[in-house]
Amino acid sequence: MFSILVNILANATWTQNGVTIAGGNGSGNATNQLSQPFGLFVDDDQTVVIADYRNHRIMQWKNGDTTNGQVVAGGKGQGNGLHQLKWPIDVLIDKETDSLIICDYGNQRVVRWSRRSGTTQGEILIDNIGYYGLAMDEQRYLYVSDVGKHEVRRYLLGEKNGTIVVGGNGIGGGLNQLKAPTYLFVDRQKNVYVSDTNNHRVMKWNKGAKEGIVVDGGQGAGSALTQLYYPRGTFVDALGTLYVADTSNHRVMRWTQGAKQGTVIVGGNGQGAGANQFNNPMDLSFDQHGNLYVADRSNDRVQRFSIEKDS
Ligand SMILES: *[C@@H]1O[C@H](CO)[C@@H](O)[C@H](O)[C@H]1NC(C)=O
Ligand SMILES: *[C@@H]1O[C@H](CO)[C@@H](O)[C@H](O)[C@H]1NC(C)=O
Ligand SMILES: *[C@@H]1O[C@H](CO)[C@@H](O)[C@H](O)[C@H]1NC(C)=O
Numbered sequence: 001m002f003s004i005l006v007n008i009l010a011n012a013t014w015t016q017n018g019v020t021i022a023g024g025n026g027s028g029n030a031t032n033q034l035s036q037p038f039g040l041f042v043d044d045d046q047t048v049v050i051a052d053y054r055n056h057r058i059m060q061w062k063n064g065d066t067t068n069g070q071v072v073a074g075g076k077g078q079g080n081g082l083h084q085l086k087w088p089i090d091v092l093i094d095k096e097t098d099s100l101i102i103c104d105y106g107n108q109r110v111v112r113w114s115r116r117s118g119t120t121q122g123e124i125l126i127d128n129i130g131y132y133g134l135a136m137d138e139q140r141y142l143y144v145s146d147v148g149k150h151e152v153r154r155y156l157l158g159e160k161n162g163t164i165v166v167g168g169n170g171i172g173g174g175l176n177q178l179k180a181p182t183y184l185f186v187d188r189q190k191n192v193y194v195s196d197t198n199n200h201r202v203m204k205w206n207k208g209a210k211e212g213i214v215v216d217g218g219q220g221a222g223s224a225l226t227q228l229y230y231p232r233g234t235f236v237d238a239l240g241t242l243y244v245a246d247t248s249n250h251r252v253m254r255w256t257q258g259a260k261q262g263t264v265i266v267g268g269n270g271q272g273a274g275a276n277q278f279n280n281p282m283d284l285s286f287d288q289h290g291n292l293y294v295a296d297r298s299n300d301r302v303q304r305f306s307i308e309k310d311s
């Protein structure tokens with residue numbers, strides 16, 4: 001996702017016990033619940049929007065909301081009407097138009113919903129492929145990963161076909177290939193970082209490159225510090241340090257530039273529902289202070305970890 005440039009010291013630490021800021025009341029569709037949160041996005045004012053996958057809706061929690069969130073898109077049951085979503089998997093806020101851009105995975109489309117109150121339906125931006133992750137660069141080009149075609153395309157808003165910027169060379173483990181790409185991040189130079197989930201690695205494709213660089217993992221599935229196990233959400237800070245939701249290892253990893261191995265910054269305490277545990281963390285982001293937010297899918301909650309040391 002395109003986000004604020006966040007300054008985090010390379011040796012920063014976070015509280016090991018997360019605080020539940022959304023959901024955490026069991027799986028359900030009440031406004032204090034989530035059912036399998038996937039992608040999330042944190043705005044400048046610490047508002048968090050969440051793709052509430054199994055509830056076919058997007059939830060918003062404003063900083064300071066205690067237990068109840070607000071349904072800001074969908075929530076009208078599973079379906080393909082313009083007022084509905086089906087398994088939304090990622091979301092971002094487009095500040096320019098004050099709207100949500102949503103990957104409506106089950107409907108194989110990307111839709112836009114205005115954030116103005118009273119909005120009851122969205123509009124289709126692009127459709128017909130197996131979209132997964134979304135990101136936007138500063139020029140408001142939209143980047144969308146296609147988990148079925150093993151590529152990432154870049155779209156000028158309003159454009160239907162887009163341009164392949166990552167992959168597009170079939171499924172595989174080569175440096176110019178991907179195997180089920182999911183969440184992605186685009187930096188200020190328009191370099192694209194993408195979780196190459198089924199290759200258990202994160203790839204960086206410099207702008208215009210014909211092949212990528214393995215920046216994390218790529219040593220097979222596993223739990224060593226050199227490995228990832230179905231990685232998903234990615235984030236890159238101002239120093240170029242990469243953070244990854246290492247889903248099946250139930251941990252969040254940090255890779256400083258050029259490092260030979262990562263470090264576990266939170267989680268890694270087994271699969272579970274404790275405050276220092278995750279059960280399939282899917283996506284992550286940071287606010288401008290460096291606090292970490294993680295969509296903890298199978299615990300039906302979003303956790304926040306406060307940064308302990310920063311400039
Ligand atoms: C919902 O979860 C939050 C966070 O864990 C908790 O503070 C709150 O008491 C719960 N509310 C209910 C009704 O269970
Ligand atoms: C919410 O969940 C209840 C209980 O499972 C169900 O009856 C209801 O239809 C759901 N509401 C929506 C909008 O999906
Ligand atoms: C877009 O893609 C469709 C399907 O592949 C193709 O028929 C069409 O010509 C393309 N349009 C442009 C403008 O490239």
